[in-house]
Amino acid sequence: MASNDKVPEDVLSVLNSRSQDIFRKIVERYLDTGVPVGSRDLSRMLSVGLSPASVRNVMADLEDLGLIAAPHTSAGRLPTQQGLRFFVDAMLEVGAVDAEERAAIEKQIEGPAAQGSVEDFLTQASQLLSGLSHGAGVVIAQKSDLVLRHIEFIRLDAERAMVVLVGDDGSVENRVLTMPPGLAASALTQASNFLAHLAVGKTLSETRKALQTQREAMLSELDELTRNLVEAGLATLSGSGTMAPPTVIVRGRANLINDTMASEELSRIRQLFDELESRDGLIELLGDTEKAQGVKIFIGSENKLFSLSGSSVILSPYKDANQKVVGVLGVIGPTRLNYARIVPVVDYTANVVSAMMARKG
Known part of the structure; x- marks a missing residue:
């Protein structure tokens, strides 16, 4: 089934009832058996009497429209990918599940x-x-975007901290991040308490939104280095979650x-x-x-x-x-x-x- 021709959008209006009937029979035979069908077989399948020569003329028109093609040297025709798309979009009759x-x-x-x-x-x-x-x-x-049960920062050494996130299903994520230079030891506790108050009971995406709406409160409550730590920790975890x-x-x-x-x-x-x-x-x-x-x-x-x-x-x-x-x-x-x-x-x-x-x- 190979054709690079694009089927015209108004192709249904171009096809008369005889052409539609022949095209439908070609598609149905393909869906049922996977084999090409020729003009002689088609003439016997049609409800109205048409000679193989008349069927061949219609098939030539369908081929010009990019709806059918001959596989290799076969005398029969199969629907192209574009023909199948046209059939599915314009002619498929879908029933209900019994x-x-x-x-x-x-x-x-x-x-x-x-x-x-x-x-x-x-x-x-x-x-x-x-x-x-x-x-x-x-x-x-x-x-799933888990609801958070617990979040905190843990110091690893003078330059690194770990941000730990626990989901309400018991899952745990943690990431190591570089701490801002000159960060006081108490800042880790302060950052943990601020995020816990903001995040527990929410998802990461909800926490990000809450942080944006409370930015002014954060500016007054936390010093600049602690704010940087909060934002870095949340960005690190959010990044890992959205890429899962x-x-x-x-x-x-x-x-x-x-x-x-x-x-x-x-x-x-x-x-x-x-x-x-x-x-x-x-x-x-x-x-x-x-x-x-x-x-x-x-x-x-x-x-x-x-x-x-x-x-x-x-x-x-x-x-x-x-x-x-x-x-x-x-x-x-x-x-x-x-x-x-x-x-x-x-x-x-x-x-x-x-x-x-x-x-x-």
Whole structure:
């Protein structure tokens, strides 16, 4: 499936009902079998009688529009990446998840795993999506901005101090920083008390905002060197927290690999999983999906993270109790995924996970 031509935005208005019908049949055959279809087979598949020659004329028009292409020397045609995007955006008919499947999704996510950690039921969601799609299920979770329980400065030597942060979940972060020259010994205690009063019960981002609004009070309460220590300590911890990579949970990798794959296809799939594990591009992907406010479909090279693997990815954001997007979940598969079936499944699963996150909240 290779075409560098951009499909015109008003292409739907260019296609008459016969052209739309033929294009739909080519896409549906590709999604079902993965093989190209020729004019003779198409003429037999159509509800209206058209000769193979007439079908070939329509196919030539579709090819000129960049919607279909011939793989290698085959007489048949497949949809291009741009053609699949057009089909998904303009012609895909998505149904609802039936009651039996909804119940199965809820049972698996809200079952025994729901009694464990957040990661436990997110893992169940990834496993579930893999099983329902026969692709790989993926969950990408942002690191939470922990509420602070304790924060203090500890002197290490004449020039260095350690700032220690304890989260309400018991997690501990500490960073070493250089102290301003000439800092009095009492300044560490003063800085610790000031930050503890400001930060305990808040997240780091909330603490930064509180510090900005109380800057005048800080100016009068603390001397310049102590203020520098407070700001340096908070900046050091905030910097480490905001750069924390997302958590990635992938299940069903083997579904993307089969015995008939060429070695270069296997290499691309392995590279995809390497990039997922290394977290490269995940922050950008989270941002792209969050802006979509619903199911987002990436086909082939549309997202740089998945471009080399030639995969399609269907993702939907999920939210916490405050309706803030805290991650995405979905399915990775070949470009001939069953979009009509998987899109509503991913959407419903994201809703169930959001409800679970609210309860955990």
